[in-house]
Amino acid sequence: MTDDDAKRGLHRYLRQAREAMVWKLNGLSEYDVRRPLTPTGTNLLGLVKHLSIVEAWYFGKTFDRPFAEDLPWWDEGAEEQIDMWVTAAETRAEIVDRYRRVWLHADVTINDLPADAPGQVPWWPRPDVTLHTMLVHVLAETNRHAGHADILREQLDGSVGMRSDDSNVAEHGAAWWDDLRGRIEEAAQSARS
Numbered sequence: 001m002t003d004d005d006a007k008r009g010l011h012r013y014l015r016q017a018r019e020a021m022v023w024k025l026n027g028l029s030e031y032d033v034r035r036p037l038t039p040t041g042t043n044l045l046g047l048v049k050h051l052s053i054v055e056a057w058y059f060g061k062t063f064d065r066p067f068a069e070d071l072p073w074w075d076e077g078a079e080e081q082i083d084m085w086v087t088a089a090e091t092r093a094e095i096v097d098r099y100r101r102v103w104l105h106a107d108v109t110i111n112d113l114p115a116d117a118p119g120q121v122p123w124w125p126r127p128d129v130t131l132h133t134m135l136v137h138v139l140a141e142t143n144r145h146a147g148h149a150d151i152l153r154e155q156l157d158g159s160v161g162m163r164s165d166d167s168n169v170a171e172h173g174a175a176w177w178d179d180l181r182g183r184i185e186e187a188a189q190s191a192r193s
Contacts, residue, residue, distance in 0.1 A: 004114075011135065019162075049085070116130050
């Protein structure tokens with residue numbers, strides 16, 4: 001496998017994970033995409049906002065190819081965690097459209113540079129990186145948050161998978177899943193001492 005093959009493969013997986021993140025918002029109300037669903041406030045649209053910042057930085061500033069739009073949460077004194085939730089003044093369309101523009105910007109960097117292109121992440125213990133390193137890092141982060149989104153979306157309306165027609169998810173009715181969940185609960189209860 002060549003470096004170009006590896007780069008193309010990682011890029012393909014990243015594009016699939018991006019699409020999964022956006023799909024997780026489909027069909028949900030404005031409230032449901034924004035509402036905090038964990039004790040730390042994790043929410044679907046906030047995850048998308050966060051990932052736009054991740055890609056804009058790691059495929060932009062890291063390679064001296066900054067994303068052209070102002071992202072105020074990078075500013076000195078920006079509110080802590082503002083990248084993880086959406087204010088009332090921000091719209092879903094604005095967040096998703098920005099994420100898609102960041103994809104385009106990142107894709108140009110990924111397509112233009114070789115896998116061993118040097119970059120710099122000043123706050124990392126080893127700040128000298130390559131495009132390959134950033135592809136692996138951003139793919140891992142995107143998939144981590146896609147996993148969060150999977151769980152949040154399933155809690156909201158039972159939708160699972162990477163897309164609406166996901167063939168990796170078994171087709172079973174609610175009774176089947178209730179039975180499976182019951183057996184899992186029984187096994188967990190029996191493990192108590």
